[in-house]
Amino acid sequence: xxxxxxxxxxxxxxxxxxxxxxxxxxxxxxxxxxxxxxxxxxxxxxxxxxxxxxxxxxxxxxxxxxxxxxxxxxxxxxxxxxxxxxxxxxxxxxxxxxxxxxxxxxxxxxxxxxxxxxxxxxxxxxxxxxxxxxxxxxxxxxxxxxxxxxxxxxxxxxxxxxxxxxxxxxxxxxxxxxxxxxxxxxxxxxxxxxx
Amino acid sequence: xxxxxxxxxxxxxxxxxxxxxxxxxxxxxxxxxxxxxxxxxxxxxxxxxxxxxxxxxxxxxxxxxxxxxxxxxxxxxxxxxxxxxxxxxxxxxxxxxxxxxxxxxxxxxxxxxxxxxxxxxxxxxxxxxxxxxxxxxxxxxxxxxxxxxxxxxxxxxxxxxxxxxxxxxxxxxxxxxxxxxxxxxxxxxxxxxxx
Numbered sequence: 111x112x113x114x115x116x117x118x119x120x121x122x123x124x125x126x127x128x129x130x131x132x133x134x135x136x137x138x139x140x141x142x143x144x145x146x147x148x149x150x151x152x153x154x155x156x157x158x159x160x161x162x163x164x165x166x167x168x169x170x171x172x173x174x175x176x177x178x179x180x181x182x183x184x185x186x187x188x189x190x191x192x193x194x195x196x197x198x199x200x201x202x203x204x205x206x207x208x209x210x211x212x213x214x215x216x217x218x219x220x221x222x223x224x225x226x227x228x229x230x231x232x233x234x235x236x237x238x239x240x241x242x243x244x245x246x247x248x249x250x251x252x253x254x255x256x257x258x259x260x261x262x263x264x265x266x267x268x269x270x271x272x273x274x275x276x277x278x279x280x281x282x283x284x285x286x287x288x289x290x291x292x293x294x295x296x297x298x299x300x301x302x303x304x305x
Numbered sequence: 306x307x308x309x310x311x312x313x314x315x316x317x318x319x320x321x322x323x324x325x326x327x328x329x330x331x332x333x334x335x336x337x338x339x340x341x342x343x344x345x346x347x348x349x350x351x352x353x354x355x356x357x358x359x360x361x362x363x364x365x366x367x368x369x370x371x372x373x374x375x376x377x378x379x380x381x382x383x384x385x386x387x388x389x390x391x392x393x394x395x396x397x398x399x400x401x402x403x404x405x406x407x408x409x410x411x412x413x414x415x416x417x418x419x420x421x422x423x424x425x426x427x428x429x430x431x432x433x434x435x436x437x438x439x440x441x442x443x444x445x446x447x448x449x450x451x452x453x454x455x456x457x458x459x460x461x462x463x464x465x466x467x468x469x470x471x472x473x474x475x476x477x478x479x480x481x482x483x484x485x486x487x488x489x490x491x492x493x494x495x496x497x498x499x500x
Contacts, residue, residue: 236478
């Protein structure tokens with residue numbers, strides 16, 4: 111089943127790259143993990159870069175589904191849904207010892223200046239992550255929950271960017287402090303309606 | 306002059322690592338750039354990791370001096386000083402095509418899960434970057450410029466973390482949008498005293 115082999119290479123590669131970085135991962139590391147010969151790899155991917163871009167697609171499909179599922183909470187108002195979503199994402203980080211971080215953020219950091227194809231794909235990926243956040247903020251605005259003068263799209267882009275910073279800082283600090291600060295500053299202040 | 310050789314190895318290495326990553330940089334790349342034999346490298350550094358930690362020290366000394374200099378503006382109030390500082394840092398990023406990012410953030414992303422010694426040093430470095438920001442916010446509080454209820458230390462940690470996120474996002478997006486959002490959200494909203 112050739113498609114299964116391709117998927118297995120991508121999945122194993124995504125995991126290894128997430129742990130040790132793209133440039134620090136040899137094709138051999140991936141092949142050894144999956145147990146397929148080198149020819150197989152080049153049958154599916156013309157280059158290591160093409161493989162890396164397939165790994166980005168894989169993460170985006172996975173993350174996109176997770177985000178949509180986590181945000182599908184009709185029992186909660188828009189801002190509570192968003193806050194609950196980030197709390198869940200922070201709990202996942204805690205569960206993995208604040209290691210690994212965001213696979214998209216990691217690759218963005220490592221590859222944006224080294225490969226135009228990666229940069230372009232990762233730029234789309236980060237914008238893609240901001241889109242559902244903007245949609246929720248828009249919903250909050252309609253419901254009269256958003257403080258005056260906040261633009262949903264710009265605020266969403268800032269939140270996703272600040273979240274990337276919090277993930278990076280948690281990866282270094284190995285505790286939840288950066289998330290607690292993110293949560294309090296974003297939801298307790300920036301998005302809070304003052305009396 | 307042996308100390309000069311050591312400094313030259315660190316400086317050249319810092320530049321190469323900033324551009325292409327730590328794991329992606331071979332000792333040979335650095336030696337070729339400086340024009341010294343391999344024995345020289347191991348005379349000064351017991352290992353590549355020890356060399357990497359010296360590169361972190363180098364960046365911190367350099368960044369620390371730059372931050373102190375940029376913040377030494379007795380003509381401006383504390384929050385204006387801080388805002389001007391980040392605007393200057395963003396202009397530097399623009400001047401280098403939004404490439405390279407923050408050398409400390411880059412290494413934190415790449416090395417925190419791969420080397421406990423790096424993680425520990427980079428954790429101290431990021432906390433060290435938050436300290437002068439906290440001092441300014443404390444000054445702003447004394448001057449009655451800080452909104453009620455904001456803790457200077459936690460707010461400073463959040464700002465430094467969100468700034469790391471903005472640097473990462475600029476590196477991918479290659480435009481000033483992420484800085485504009487950071488500036489408006491942090492200084493136009495979070496630190497602004499509402500009427």
